[in-house]
Amino acid sequence: MNIDSPAGSPQSPLPKPARRLLLRSALTGAAAVGTALAVGASPASASPRTRPRPTTPEEALRTLAAGNARWRTFREKHPDETRAVREELVSGQHPFAVVLSCVDSRVPPELVFDQGLGDLITVRSAGEVLDEAVLGSVAYGVLELDIPLILVLGHQSCGAVRAAVESDESGERLPAHIQYLADQIAPAIDHSKQGEERIDATIDANIRRVRSRLASEPDLAARVSAGRLAVVGARYELTTQLVHRVD
Numbered sequence: 316m317n318i319d320s321p322a323g324s325p326q327s328p329l330p331k332p333a334r335r336l337l338l339r340s341a342l343t344g345a346a347a348v349g350t351a352l353a354v355g356a357s358p359a360s361a362s363p364r365t366r367p368r369p370t371t372p373e374e375a376l377r378t379l380a381a382g383n384a385r386w387r388t389f390r391e392k393h394p395d396e397t398r399a400v401r402e403e404l405v406s407g408q409h410p411f412a413v414v415l416s417c418v419d420s421r422v423p424p425e426l427v428f429d430q431g432l433g434d435l436i437t438v439r440s441a442g443e444v445l446d447e448a449v450l451g452s453v454a455y456g457v458l459e460l461d462i463p464l465i466l467v468l469g470h471q472s473c474g475a476v477r478a479a480v481e482s483d484e485s486g487e488r489l490p491a492h493i494q495y496l497a498d499q500i501a502p503a504i505d506h507s508k509q510g511e512e513r514i515d516a517t518i519d520a521n522i523r524r525v526r527s528r529l530a531s532e533p534d535l536a537a538r539v540s541a542g543r544l545a546v547v548g549a550r551y552e553l554t555t556q557l558v559h560r561v562d
């Protein structure tokens with residue numbers, strides 16, 4: 316993932332895959348005692364627990380960037396899938412990012428960011444279209460789970476955006492509820508371009524529009540102002556598997 320910090324600072328080198336620090340804690344899953352262990356050290360007595368959770372927008376972005384770097388270089392770690400993690404998560408969850416992405420089968424957030432159980436709240440709708448259920452789901456992650464990052468993730472060759480553009484051009488209505496999706500994407504259509512360029516530009520414009528709408532939600536905007544939340548637009552390229560920021 317090629318992303319700047321939320322503050323828009325110059326792009327820093329991608330972090331190396333973060334060494335995963337684990338907290339050794341009681342088998343009950345009660346309070347951790349704070350002994351940090353690196354994965355791979357594999358002392359028999361160490362319980363592989365979930366990783367320290369990013370608590371700031373910057374940390375959350377860096378963690379996603381590191382995961383995407385692993386994904387696109389075929390060095391995935393498939394974190395947070397162990398028996399111990401599953402047991403720990405029975406008592407609660409502390410995900411560090413909300414990813415609002417398209418339903419496209421080629422862009423599953425946990426895979427393209429190499430994350431595991433308990434790491435991400437994923438909200439998916441075709442074309443990242445917002446409705447009350449999507450807004451409520453995103454708000455749940457931020458307000459109830461205190462998540463510091465919302466990532467709006469569009470992607471190359473989005474079929475929902477293509478359908479919206481083609482429906483707009485032909486004037487033909489789409490079947491049933493698919494028209495609802497097209498209607499929501501339509502304001503983002505970039506009429507300054509033609510053909511495939513129009514579809515591609517509309518993908519970016521739709522990401523920006525969804526990001527802006529989320530960022531203007533009063534409860535979310537208050538957190539952004541306080542520095543507790545970032546709402547970031549990004550796009551996944553099928554050809555390179557890179558996630559890059561869309562400002």
Ligand SMILES: [Zn+2]
Pocket residue numbers: 417418419441442470472473474475476
């Ligand atoms: Zn899509």
